[in-house]
Amino acid sequence: DSGVTQTPKHLITATGQRVTLRCSPRSGDLSVYWYQQSLDQGLQFLIQYYNGEERAKGNILERFSAQQFPDLHSELNLSSLELGDSALYFCASSGGLAGGTIDTQYFGPGTRLTVL
Amino acid sequence: AQSVAQPEDQVNVAEGNPLTVKCTYSVSGNPYLFWYVQYPNRGLQFLLKYITGDNLVKGSYGFEAEFNKSQTSFHLKKPSALVSDSALYFCAVRDAKNYGGSQGNLIFGKGTKLSVKP
Numbered sequence: 001d002s003g004v005t006q007t008p009k010h011l012i013t014a015t016g017q018r019v020t021l022r023c024s025p026r027s028g029d030l031s032v033y034w035y036q037q038s039l040d041q042g043l044q045f046l047i048q049y050y051n052g053e054e055r056a057k058g059n060i061l062e063r064f065s066a067q068q069f070p071d072l073h074s075e076l077n078l079s080s081l082e083l084g085d086s087a088l089y090f091c092a093s094s095g096g097l098a099g100g101t102i103d104t105q106y107f108g109p110g111t112r113l114t115v116l
Numbered sequence: 117a118q119s120v121a122q123p124e125d126q127v128n129v130a131e132g133n134p135l136t137v138k139c140t141y142s143v144s145g146n147p148y149l150f151w152y153v154q155y156p157n158r159g160l161q162f163l164l165k166y167i168t169g170d171n172l173v174k175g176s177y178g179f180e181a182e183f184n185k186s187q188t189s190f191h192l193k194k195p196s197a198l199v200s201d202s203a204l205y206f207c208a209v210r211d212a213k214n215y216g217g218s219q220g221n222l223i224f225g226k227g228t229k230l231s232v233k234p
Contacts, residue, residue, distance in 0.1 A: 002159065033221055043206065043224040056221055090159060102148050102167045102210065105222060107160040 003027065004093050004108035012114045018079040021111045025072055025093030031055070032074040033094070033105060034066055038087040049074055081115045088112050118143045120190075120207045122225035129197045129232055137192040137228045139207030148210040149190045150222060151181055155203045166190060177201070197232045204229050 003026035013019055025032050034046040036059075045058035049068035060066075063081075068074040078085060088110045094103035120141045129135045141147055148167055152160040164175025171183045181192045192205060208222040 002161070004159075035222075042226050045211070045221040045223070048221055058221060092160075102165070104150075104162055104165060106162060107152070109159040 002106040002108065004091060004106050006089075006091050006108035006111050008111060009109065010112050010114075012116065013081060014116055015081055015083060017081050017115075018077065019081065019113065021076040021078070021089055021091075021113075023074045023076070023091030023093075023108060025074070025091075026106055029093035029095055029106075030072065031094045031103070032068055032072070033092040034060075034074070034076050035090045035092065035107075036087045037090060037110070041087075043090075046076070078113070083115050086113055086115045118209055118211060118223055120149075120209050120223060120225040122205075122207055122228045124228050125226075126229045126231065129230070131199050131232055131234050132196050135194050135197040135201070135230065135232070137205050137207075137230060139190045139192065139225060141188050141190060141207075141209050143209055147183075147188075147190075148220075149181075149183065150208040150210070151175065151179070151190075151192050152206045152208065152224075153203050154206065154227070160206065163192070197230075199232050199234055202230055202232045 005024045007022045030051045033048045037043045046060040047066050048056040052068050063079050066076045090110045092105040092107045094105045150165045151163040154160050163179050164173050166173050166183045174180045179194050204227045206227050207225040210220040
């Protein structure tokens with residue numbers, strides 16, 4: 001158990017809909033990263049938050065957005081869903097102490113999104 | 117652009133034999149390299165990382181990895197494979213473009229499926 005929790009575990013929805021995925025980082029971790037795993041694209045970085053602020057962006061679609069709340073949990077919002085958005089979405093957290101050793105990212109169990 | 121390559125989609129070994137899962141990298145600057153394992157319907161579990169220092173890194177579950185700067189490789193190894201090691205293995209490099217201090221997102225290889233037969 002990595003200490004990172006994600007809900008829900010599975011999500012089935014229809015095209016055009018909007019969903020929210022939730023992540024709680026390990027206790028004390030300030031950074032949250034979101035990744036998407038699909039068969040054709042592999043594991044891709046979407047976005048990172050550090051202590052409530054957006055820190056870095058990867059291959060995140062404009063239809064997707066995220067935020068990190070004061071209690072450090074994070075939500076990934078996916079809207080106007082398309083069939084191609086079906087994937088496994090992972091959240092990872094790390095300590096994020098600037099200037100410290102290179103952080104290890106610990107991954108949650110993922111949310112499997114199926115768009116029908 | 118930074119990247120990692122895992123040249124083998126699948127590696128098959130017999131239980132008790134040594135195993136190697138290959139990874140090569142391309143980075144600008146210092147390479148910070150990681151190995152993760154993914155079991156079916158599970159998240160990624162951290163195995164080990166190379167930051168600096170000794171080229172042989174020891175990690176969880178008896179795995180180790182050898183960093184080779186001249187060959188830009190970071191192969192994962194285990195002296196004696198177990199059936200329970202069967203899983204999907206990912207090599208990753210930290211993206212220097214998006215880092216600050218100790219942080220930075222990971223760029224993953226496509227993964228290598230390891231199958232250990234009894």
